[in-house]
Amino acid sequence: MKTNHTEAPGQKATRREVLAAAGKAAALGATAGVAVAAPAIAAAQGTVGQECMTITYRWAEDVRFDFGYYESTHMPLIMRLYGNSISRFELRRGQPGADGAPPPYVATITIWIADPAAFDAAAAEHQAGLRADVPKFTNAELIAQRDRIVAIAAS
16 A cells, blocks of 8 residues: 555554545545446436336335335346336335424335337236235335326436
């Protein structure tokens, strides 16, 4: 490790110097990783006119939602059945409000539709089977809505 001060032979770097150097190395590595991943992330973002499916599951005192099952079983099943008609799939967990109040939805899913015709064909073929899988991960009320992106803003 190179330090910014002159060390006497046999003198070791301080813990603070080691941590500072490690932090700089990590920051440089993270920056390089973000720069490499940026095109892939940008390609997965929505575009004006693109359609999405938003699915919410209402929160209630007695609601259960198995995020592990959804992520490891239900989500891959949808991706396999719908194939390239989906460009991105997000599963989000509802968080309590600043006042500690429970969220209105225990989970929100956004499916970014790459090919609406292929998505509709897959839905017609597989939706009943997928709905039959829902009780395996939740007893929450499901609300689904098809959306079209009309505007995008980024900072």
